[in-house]
Amino acid sequence: xxxxxxxxxxxxxxxxxxxxxxxxxxxxxxxxxxxxxxxxxxxxxxxxxxxxxxxxxxxxxxxxxxxxxxxxxxxxxxxxxxxxxxxxxxxxxxxxxxxxxxxxxxxxxxxxxxxxx
Amino acid sequence: xxxxxxxxxxxxxxxxxxxxxxxxxxxxxxxxxxxxxxxxxxxxxxxxxxxxxxxxxxxxxxxxxxxxxxxxxxxxxxxxxxxxxxxxxxxxxxxxxxxxxxxxxxxxx
Numbered sequence: 001x002x003x004x005x006x007x008x009x010x011x012x013x014x015x016x017x018x019x020x021x022x023x024x025x026x027x028x029x030x031x032x033x034x035x036x037x038x039x040x041x042x043x044x045x046x047x048x049x050x051x052x053x054x055x056x057x058x059x060x061x062x063x064x065x066x067x068x069x070x071x072x073x074x075x076x077x078x079x080x081x082x083x084x085x086x087x088x089x090x091x092x093x094x095x096x097x098x099x100x101x102x103x104x105x106x107x108x109x110x111x112x113x114x115x116x117x
Numbered sequence: 118x119x120x121x122x123x124x125x126x127x128x129x130x131x132x133x134x135x136x137x138x139x140x141x142x143x144x145x146x147x148x149x150x151x152x153x154x155x156x157x158x159x160x161x162x163x164x165x166x167x168x169x170x171x172x173x174x175x176x177x178x179x180x181x182x183x184x185x186x187x188x189x190x191x192x193x194x195x196x197x198x199x200x201x202x203x204x205x206x207x208x209x210x211x212x213x214x215x216x217x218x219x220x221x222x223x224x225x226x
Contacts, residue, residue, distance in 0.1 A: 035215070045162065045205060047215035061213045095161055102209035103152035105173065107161035 002026040002106045004096050009111030016086050016115070022079040022096030022108055030074035033057075033099035036081045039110070040092035049081065050099065064090075086115045119143055119210050121218035129226040136193040138221045140206035145186045150209040153182055153191045156220075157202045165204075166191065193223075201225050 008020040022034070036048040049070040050059040058070055069082040079096050091114050097104035120143040130136055140151070148169035154162035164173040166182035169189055179194040193200055206218040 037215070044219050045207075045217035047213050047217070050214050059212075059214050101167065102150050103164060103167045103207060104215070105164045105167075107163075109161055 002098065004098065004106060004108035006094060006096055006108045006111040009094065009113045011114045011116065012086060013117055014087055014115055017082070017084045018086065018113060020081040020083065020094055020096075020111060020113075022081075024077045024079065024096075024098075027098070029077040034070075034072065034079045035097045035099055035104055036068075036070060036079075037095045037097050037104065037107070038090075038092035038113075039095065040089075042089075043092075046092075048094075051079070083113070086113075088115050088117075091115045118213065119146060119208055119216050121206050121208060121216055123204075123206060123218035123221045125221060126219075127222045127224060129224050130196055131226045132196050132198055134196050136191075136196055136200070136223055138191040138193075138204050138223070140184075140189045140191070140218050142187045142189070142208060146208050146210075148185050148189075151182075151184070151189050152207045152209075154205045154207060155200075155202050156205065162205060196223075198225075 003025045005023045033052045035050050039045050048061050048064050051070045055072050067085045071080045093110040095107050095110045097107040122141045124139045151169040153166040156162045170182045181192045183190050203220045203222050205220050
């Protein structure tokens with residue numbers, strides 16, 4: 001069974017940093033591209049970042065480019081999102097999602113990030 | 118950037134009825150790139166349909182997708198109690214890589 005489990009969310013002040021993790025199991029992680037997607041009441045579902053199976057190809061949404069960094073460790077079956085210079089509008093539930101063909105097929109349960117002063 | 122507009126915003130129906138959800142793209146998209154998701158409260162989105170009309174693994178055949186160009190439809194033939202949820206369409210593009218519609222809430226009448 002495919003499982004994706006996010007962790008690392010929390011409450012922090014604007015300008016702070018946070019690293020999210022996503023632990024994958026039930027599939028050969030090293031052969032799949034992965035994504036981070038977030039969901040907030042105000043903006044709905046928003047794709048943030050993509051990383052290829054080898055980690056050599058990376059894309060970001062304009063809203064997080066230069067502030068967020070996606071990475072992966074295939075030996076640990078883990079995906080990461082380093083988030084810097086956080087803003088109030090970054091508050092959301094953050095999901096990792098496996099990329100399959102052209103649509104994410106499996107998603108984790110999400111981790112909540114709240115940025116507030 | 119492709120914008121997806123879903124209608125209606127809320128759909129109130131009874132179990133056993135047929136549901137028709139619409140997704141309109143701001144420009145023509147390949148059917149290959151269009152997907153539908155279901156999301157229940159407190160849960161992650163679940164892939165229902167990809168390639169506009171192909172059901173994902175384990176999805177009941179009461180769910181069907183159709184459409185082309187700028188107009189796509191998700192149909193649920195006979196609503197079951199567990200089908201009441203929020204539904205999103207999604208398209209694969211270049212920048213951003215994935216775009217989602219704002220969602221249609223399917224509620225029990």
